[in-house]
Amino acid sequence: NAGVTQTPKFQVLKTGQSMTLQCAQDMNHNSMYWYRQDPGMGLRLIYYSASEGTTDKGEVPNGYNVSRLNKREFSLRLESAAPSQTSVYFCASSEGIAGVVGRQFFGPGTRLTVL
Amino acid sequence: AQSVTQPDIHITVSEGASLELRCNYSYGATPYLFWYVQSPGQGLQLLLKYFSGDTLVQGIKGFEAEFKRSQSSFNLRKPSVHWSDAAEYFCAVASLVDRGSTLGRLYFGRGTQLTVWP
Numbered sequence: 001n002a003g004v005t006q007t008p009k010f011q012v013l014k015t016g017q018s019m020t021l022q023c024a025q026d027m028n029h030n031s032m033y034w035y036r037q038d039p040g041m042g043l044r045l046i047y048y049s050a051s052e053g054t055t056d057k058g059e060v061p062n063g064y065n066v067s068r069l070n071k072r073e074f075s076l077r078l079e080s081a082a083p084s085q086t087s088v089y090f091c092a093s094s095e096g097i098a099g100v101v102g103r104q105f106f107g108p109g110t111r112l113t114v115l
Numbered sequence: 116a117q118s119v120t121q122p123d124i125h126i127t128v129s130e131g132a133s134l135e136l137r138c139n140y141s142y143g144a145t146p147y148l149f150w151y152v153q154s155p156g157q158g159l160q161l162l163l164k165y166f167s168g169d170t171l172v173q174g175i176k177g178f179e180a181e182f183k184r185s186q187s188s189f190n191l192r193k194p195s196v197h198w199s200d201a202a203e204y205f206c207a208v209a210s211l212v213d214r215g216s217t218l219g220r221l222y223f224g225r226g227t228q229l230t231v232w233p
Contacts, residue, residue: 040226042205042224042226045221
C-alpha cells in the first residue's frame with residue numbers, strides 16, 4: 001500500500017518549457033488535490049477533483065491544467081513554465097464523499113525549479 | 116470566507132519544555148479542524164483532527180489540541196518536546212460545502228516552524 005505517489009521528485013525547467021507532474025493513489029479515494037508550497041505562504045490549492053470526471057479551480061489555478069485520468073490518477077500540467085512557478089508541489093487525496101470530510105493524505109512532493 | 120491564521124512564524128523551545136502553537140480560524144459554521152506536521156523534505160502528515168464532541172483531542176506523537184469556539188481557536192500543545200518534533204506545523208480548516216462540489220477541501224494557515232534546542 002504505497003499511499004500517494006508523485007513523479008518526478010525533482011525537476012528543472014527552462015522558461016517556456018512544458019511538463020506534467022504525475023500523481024497516483026491506491027486508497028480508492030474519491031477526491032484528489034494539487035497544492036503548491038512556497039516559503040511563508042503555507043499550502044495553496046491549485047486544482048482539485050472531488051470525484052472521477054470532475055475538476056475545479058482552487059486559489060491559484062493560472063498557468064496550470066489538470067486531468068483526472070481515472071480514479072487513481074490526477075496529473076498537473078504546466079504548459080509554458082514561468083519562474084513564478086518555482087515551488088514544491090504536493091498531491092493529496094481524501095475520502096471526500098458526500099457528507100463526510102476526510103483527512104487528506106499527501107504525497108512526498110515534487111520540487112520544481114524554473115530558470 | 117474560510118481562513119486560518121497562525122500568528123507565530125517561528126518558535127524555538129528547549130528539549131523537554133512545553134509547547135503551544137496557536138491557530139485561529141474563520142468559518143461560518145461548525146469547523147472541521149486539523150493539524151498537520153511536515154518534516155524537512157517530506158509531505159504533510161496528519162497529527163490530529165476535530166470534527167465534533169470532546170473539545171480536547173489527542174493525536175499522534177503525544178500532541179493534543181483544544182477547540183475553543185468562543186475564541187475561534189484550535190491551539191496545538193505538547194507537554195514535553197523532543198528534538199524529533201522539529202518541523203513545520205500547519206493548521207487547517209475544512210470546507211464542507213463550497214459551490215456544491217468541494218467536500219473535504221482544506222484551507223491551510225501559513226505554518227509555524229518549530230526549532231528545538233538540545
